[in-house]
Amino acid sequence: MRRRDCLGLLAALAWPALGTAAESGPDRTLRIGLTPVILADQAAFLTRWAAYLEERCSVPLRFVARESYQPVLDLLLTQRVDAAWICGYPFVLHERDLSLLAVPSWADEPLYRSYLIRSRRLAPDIEGWRDLRDRVLAYSDPLSNSGWLVAQAQLSKAGLSAGDLRRSFFAHGHRNVAEAVAAGLAHAGSIDGYVWETMRLQGMSAIDDTEVVWRSEEFGFPPLVTLRQPSHARVDALREALFTMPRNPEGRALLDALNLDGFVPGDASLFNSIRLQAMQIPDSGVQG
Amino acid sequence: MLRRLPYRVQIPLGLSLAVLIAAILVTAVSAQVFTRSARAETLAQVDRAVALVIAQVRPMLVADDTWRVFSLLRDTAGLLPGAPLGHARLAVVDVDGRVFAASDPLRLETGRPLLGEAWHGAPLPPEGVTRSWRASREDGSVLRLDPIASDDGQTLGYVLTEIDAAVFGADWPALAGNALAGIVLAVALLLPAGWWVGQRMTRPVERLAMLIGRIGRDEPGKLRAQLPHTADPELARIGDAVAQLMDELERRREAEERALSAERLAAVGRMTAAVAHEINNPLAGLLTATRTLRLRGDANDVRERTVDLIDRGLQQIRSTVTALLPQVRVEERALDPDDLDDVLTLVQGTAERLDIRIERSLEVESALRVPSAPLRQVMLNMLLNAIKAAGEHGRVETALHADAEFVEFSVANDGQPVDAERLRTLIAAEGGRDPQGFGLWVCQELASHLHGSFVPDPSATDRTRLVFRVPNREDPASPS
Numbered sequence: 001m002r003r004r005d006c007l008g009l010l011a012a013l014a015w016p017a018l019g020t021a022a023e024s025g026p027d028r029t030l031r032i033g034l035t036p037v038i039l040a041d042q043a044a045f046l047t048r049w050a051a052y053l054e055e056r057c058s059v060p061l062r063f064v065a066r067e068s069y070q071p072v073l074d075l076l077l078t079q080r081v082d083a084a085w086i087c088g089y090p091f092v093l094h095e096r097d098l099s100l101l102a103v104p105s106w107a108d109e110p111l112y113r114s115y116l117i118r119s120r121r122l123a124p125d126i127e128g129w130r131d132l133r134d135r136v137l138a139y140s141d142p143l144s145n146s147g148w149l150v151a152q153a154q155l156s157k158a159g160l161s162a163g164d165l166r167r168s169f170f171a172h173g174h175r176n177v178a179e180a181v182a183a184g185l186a187h188a189g190s191i192d193g194y195v196w197e198t199m200r201l202q203g204m205s206a207i208d209d210t211e212v213v214w215r216s217e218e219f220g221f222p223p224l225v226t227l228r229q230p231s232h233a234r235v236d237a238l239r240e241a242l243f244t245m246p247r248n249p250e251g252r253a254l255l256d257a258l259n260l261d262g263f264v265p266g267d268a269s270l271f272n273s274i275r276l277q278a279m280q281i282p283d284s285g286v287q288g
Numbered sequence: 289m290l291r292r293l294p295y296r297v298q299i300p301l302g303l304s305l306a307v308l309i310a311a312i313l314v315t316a317v318s319a320q321v322f323t324r325s326a327r328a329e330t331l332a333q334v335d336r337a338v339a340l341v342i343a344q345v346r347p348m349l350v351a352d353d354t355w356r357v358f359s360l361l362r363d364t365a366g367l368l369p370g371a372p373l374g375h376a377r378l379a380v381v382d383v384d385g386r387v388f389a390a391s392d393p394l395r396l397e398t399g400r401p402l403l404g405e406a407w408h409g410a411p412l413p414p415e416g417v418t419r420s421w422r423a424s425r426e427d428g429s430v431l432r433l434d435p436i437a438s439d440d441g442q443t444l445g446y447v448l449t450e451i452d453a454a455v456f457g458a459d460w461p462a463l464a465g466n467a468l469a470g471i472v473l474a475v476a477l478l479l480p481a482g483w484w485v486g487q488r489m490t491r492p493v494e495r496l497a498m499l500i501g502r503i504g505r506d507e508p509g510k511l512r513a514q515l516p517h518t519a520d521p522e523l524a525r526i527g528d529a530v531a532q533l534m535d536e537l538e539r540r541r542e543a544e545e546r547a548l549s550a551e552r553l554a555a556v557g558r559m560t561a562a563v564a565h566e567i568n569n570p571l572a573g574l575l576t577a578t579r580t581l582r583l584r585g586d587a588n589d590v591r592e593r594t595v596d597l598i599d600r601g602l603q604q605i606r607s608t609v610t611a612l613l614p615q616v617r618v619e620e621r622a623l624d625p626d627d628l629d630d631v632l633t634l635v636q637g638t639a640e641r642l643d644i645r646i647e648r649s650l651e652v653e654s655a656l657r658v659p660s661a662p663l664r665q666v667m668l669n670m671l672l673n674a675i676k677a678a679g680e681h682g683r684v685e686t687a688l689h690a691d692a693e694f695v696e697f698s699v700a701n702d703g704q705p706v707d708a709e710r711l712r713t714l715i716a717a718e719g720g721r722d723p724q725g726f727g728l729w730v731c732q733e734l735a736s737h738l739h740g741s742f743v744p745d746p747s748a749t750d751r752t753r754l755v756f757r758v759p760n761r762e763d764p765a766s767p768s
Contacts, residue, residue: 122394136398138355166399169354176355184393185358 030057030234032224033072033084034065036140036173038195038258049254056241059234067172069143079227082235087222088274089145093285095268101224101235102242103266106194110221110264113193114146116154116214117178123187128214129158137168138177138186145274147174150216151190152281175199175206182209194221198259220270224263300486307482311474315467322463327456330369331430334449337364337378338434341447345380345436349388349444354398358389365391370455380436381446385415388445402448407431418443428453492516492523496530508534508541555733563726567605574601603638622762623660623695625650628688631667635675642680646671649687657762658695662734666756669727670699677703677752685753695760698745700753711744711754731756 030053034046046063054061064081066072069090076084077094083101091098103110118126123135132155140147148170155161162168169186171177174195181189182205193215200207224242226235245251246262255262278286293301341364348356361378368376371391379390385403390396404414413421413433422432430451436444495516502511512534515527577594584590632646639646667686674684678701685700706714714725715732728742731754735742740758 122397167354169352171355180355180358183358183362185354185389185398 028234029060029062030238031081031083032061032063032238033075033081033086034063035069035072035084035086035222036067036144036175036195038085038198038222042257045254045257052245052250052254053238053241056244057234057237059237061238069141073143076225076227083224083226083238085222085224087141087144087146088220088271089149089278089284090143091223091225092271092275092278093143097228098225099228100266100268101226101239102263103223103270104221104258105261105264106221106259108261109218110266110270111218112146112221113218114150114216115191115193115196115212116151116188117181117191117196117210118188118213119181119184119186120209120211122184124211126188126213129154129160132158132188133160133164134166135187136166136185138171138180138189139168140174140177140189140191141170141172144174144192145219145222145277146192146216147177147190149274149278149281149284150219152284153277154214154216156281175204178204178210179206182206188213192222194259201259217273219273220266223266223271299490300483303482303486304479307478308471308475311471311478315470318470319463319467330451330455333368334376334430334432334451337368338432338447338449340364341378341380342434342436345447346438346444349380349382349436350438354389358391358393361389361391368451368455370452373454375452375455377450379448379450381415381433381448383415383443383445390448396448403433403446408450412448415446416443417446425453428456430456489520492518492520492527496523496526500530503534503537508538563609567609571601571605574598577601621660623656623658623663625652625656625688627660627664628667628686628697631664631671632686634668635671638672639675639684642675642678642682644675644678644680644682644684646675647683647685649685649689652688652690654690654692654760656690656695657760658738658758659762662738663695663697663758666731666734667697667699669731670697670754670756673725673727674699674701674703674752674754677701677706679703690760693760694740694757696755696757698753698755700745700748700751702751704752705748705750706744706752706754708744708746728754 046065050061050063064072064075066075069087072081072084073086073090073094075081076086077097091100106112116129118124125131126135129151137151139151142148155164169180171180171186171189174192177186177189177191178196178199180186189210193212196207196210196212242263243265245255275286278284341360344360345357348360357380361380365371365376365378368378370376374392377390377392377395379396379402380388381402382388385401385405387396387398387400387402389398396402403412403417405412408425408429408431410423410425410431412431417433418435418437420432420434422430424430430449432449434447434449436447438444495514499511499514512531515531516523518524518527574597577597580594581591585594628648628650632648635646638644667688671684671686675682678684683702687696687698689696689698711728715729732742735756735758738758740756742754742756745753745755
């Protein structure tokens, strides 16, 4: 309930942005779309972060959070937000329309891994992807690399198809994947390793009932992106504010809350592993 | 035990016990009613929860959104009694009879075949059920299956609801705690009130009892004024009865006073008649003597005899009057041994004229507390009677003896012996007959008044010895 309440509050805060283009009209508010790549349902933290960035961008700033990736991507592609924090998979999918704004750095690298987690009580016998036959698997989002694309690739590699699972479902966020597995709704779940580790760091109870049974190779960390278009002073200011956060105590505290080191410029080549993986998945939408 | 207590304690205590028993009974009945109503309320809550799930879950089922169905079931089940302890659970079953999602996935595993299978020892209906199915198990648990239908009537799935028996069982420790608190509260509030009401109820009764206890000692009029006025009909009847009793006692007392007054008047009348008789007897002779003097007074011998006759008649009248004087005199002091000497002096002239020797004996061992006036009269009457009975040259013996218990005065003469029967004849005054011995009758009356006796000594066979004996105390009416 608390998570949905927060999301509802954030949606209400973002409502004016839905009706007007970000670059048109007198409204100069800088809008940033958020997806479940981070634990974005902490309203107090987002308020503090928005205030921090506002001060440095010299324009009003507002976060626009959605439970799924597609709505945020739609907002970005229709210019209803100026930037968005999305997953590497949709970045690769829409690479021609998007440009990197900043890539978060976690554990000193702009990289992360995908985890396969199992329920301690319900499925202690799951050791890997091959053990998911006739089991229930929870995904995060159809546009999530760690929460869907990796799982598809690994299931395929394990010789399992969707029909070999007893059931699978999307939990609309990595955190929900952890909770679904912890509650026993699913035997296993495909989850963003950064999110799981951050939940563990924050002592969330769902982590106690889950175990990591598999870790993927490293992928480019979910980036903040903008539409590919001529640079704008407001966006440049935002980029600069993000890059300088580690040098500012207040920014450092915000990064600690995010369990990040900072933001780096990044490069499209960071997401090559995702791109290659997507190309192996017939339904991924990424062509070779 | 209770009946041995005073009435003023019995009623307040009884009311207090009644309050306590009533509180316990009300609590027990309330617990039973609460248990029954709690089951009905739980089932009503289940109805509302199922209706809520059916209304909300349709689009989620259509979207095949397991997570949102789980969220809905988890949140809704949290509203059911017993859910926090795992005694209530909800599940959505798909059209194939498998668990789509459940509020407690560890018990109702996702994807598990359910419909048509045995569940907790009882078979569930197969898929295709179009109406609500309910089962109440022997242990009190409830299991129900409600179909989820689309607007056009197609079955989209089912809501399975299971409530364990523990939810319907009374929480006796909690109930007992509440009941105890209720009893303590009721007793704390009502017990003093019951005691106060009981005291208030018994106060008129207690007052009536006190007034009844004072009847005979205090004035009835004063007691009647203190009778409690109460609106209670029973107590009012008791109060009226007590008032009536007081009235009757007062009337009786007044009647007794009137009777006593009448008796006194009668006694005075009898006394007056006796005095008149005693005086009238010599008067006839005296009148005859005066006529003799008037006719034949010139002769010396006649004159002398007539004057002697007149003298004796007057002496008799004087004796009679002398016998009456002490009775009318009011003297409060106690008898003194010198009173005997005074009386002897009074009769000394008469005794000397008849040449009668009077002997005196005095033996006083204790203080004399009897009143002097009646005793002086008794002594005078008995001496005059003895002198008369002894005759010329006779002998009279007097003795006054007193100890702590009695005062005894006796007079003996050597005249004709008088026994008890003769004495009764002499002093008989009842029936309107004239008393032959007025002085002895007075002694008899005084002996009766002073709670004593006046009898002849039966051992004195050759003479007459009359004994006047009364208790040696000031108030003759009160026992020693």
